[in-house]
Amino acid sequence: MTELLAFAISGVNVIPTILLMFTVLYWLIVVVGVIDIDALDLDLDMDGDLNGLTSVLSFFNIGHMPLMVFVTFFTIPLWMITLMSNDLFGISTFIVGMLIFIPAIFVSLFVAKFFTIPVAKFYRKISKETEAIKNLIGRVCTAKLPISHDRKGQAEIKINGTSILITAKTREGHTVQKNTTALIIEFQKDQNFYFVEPYQLN
Helix, strand or coil, rough: CCHHHHHHCHHHHHHHHHHHHHHHHHHHHHHCCCCCCCCCCCCCCCCHHHHHHHHHHHHHHCCCCCCCHHHHHHHHHHHHHHHHHHCCCCCCCHHHHHHHHHHHHHHHHHHHHHHHHHHHHHHHHHHHHHHHHHHHCCEEEEECCCCEEECEEEEEEEEEHHHHHHHHEECCCCEEECCCCCEEEEEEECCCCCEEECCCCC
């Protein structure tokens, strides 16, 4: 174990080792709850001369998931490839080790891309559903329970084939009967419910 640690921090191996240690430390902090998983995310809404860079990052699924998820899938193979190759060829100097390290970066990028494809698909789906949920104002829902100004009820909205239940109330003077449609007009964030009003579909 001592020999592995010494080798891991010798020559060019120190770069992927530091990156691996940073990644492990990051996830430990996330687990403890000090920071969120997306604390180091990138914003890929770039234009102009940065369009090419944005395309490259998107190709490797960067920006389609929390950045540190990709970094984790990139760091582990980079660390393994670098250390195993340097050990196999008996490389101990920093300069010569770069001949292994630079190609290892490109190999690890494609390894990370491959393993993060399902992760990126999952986060894209979640992102679409979350965005849809954020924009409920103006949508039509169906009351699953009676809704009035003094009694909260439940209403159902179908988004992309998925049924979502919301808690709803009406303004004074309005009532929405069970199984009838209503229009979502406002969100009460502090109490986490929506104001709706009767709405008849044409």
